[in-house]
């Protein structure tokens with residue numbers, strides 16, 4: 201059952217994450233504590249689960265590639281720590297706990313994010329299962345998607361778009377970077393490490409684009425409804441006015457329709473794939489129906 205798959209994958213990933221952070225000396229221990237505070241604070245682990253599922257589709261053992269899976273989560277966690285800072289979203293809570301800077305101070309939170317980002321690359325380089333060529337491709341892919349051409353670019357555009365309504369096309373550009381880029385990286389890592397052929401590669405990149413977009417649309421919907429069960433019933437009266445979202449631009453019903461359309465596109469993208477895509481298709485439906 202897919203729910204069991206998600207739970208066991210999350211457990212695997214958290215076990216691997218537990219193993220990776222070790223302070224080299226007592227002096228740096230507070231930095232590691234701050235990194236670990238956010239890294240081990242739960243979360244869906246959806247990006248490494250995605251990479252894991254693609255690897256398994258190619259009959260690869262994900263444990264052999266745990267450095268790549270952990271790297272994805274380190275980069276995601278860094279982005280959340282920095283996004284919560286007073287200079288960005290200025291949030292006091294994340295996942296029901298105090299944000300990193302509220303516990304360790306702004307300076308240490310910045311460094312915890314920097315540490316997680318750079319450590320992700322150290323981890324990927326140290327992997328033993330991938331060939332040198334695969335590692336170069338994989339690391340290049342993560343650098344490109346997490347950096348100024350991807351997530352950082354999207355976040356910068358978001359920063360500049362505060363307090364103004366942006367049209368749908370610009371919103372798509374924003375989220376293709378801010379949210380979509382790491383989803384693309386998660387899928388592409390699996391393709392690179394699984395030696396995908398060109399057709400499979402192309403089909404899965406379309407799938408990844410849809411997944412990132414779907415994730416963001418449902419994120420915007422959940423922001424308004426609180427839970428996906430309420431979809432279609434809540435009027436969406438509390439849409440945040442200060443920034444454009446899929447709900448503010450399309451209306452709640454329109455955003456729900458769009459989410460289903462994108463979900464179908466993701467399923468369609470996998471139709472021609474010559475591998476067992478059951479888990480990856482279930483992931484689409486999971487994102488469509490998620491409540492957190």
Ligand code: GRG
Pocket residue numbers: 242243244245246278279280282283295351352355378379416419492
């Ligand atoms: C600071 C460079 C930089 C980037 C920040 C990820 C991000 C970009 C901002 C987070 C703000 C946000 C709510 C973005 C929308 C979608 C998103 C990435 C949500 C959080 O991801 P989940 O739901 O988080 O996978 P969990 O808690 O499950 O890990």
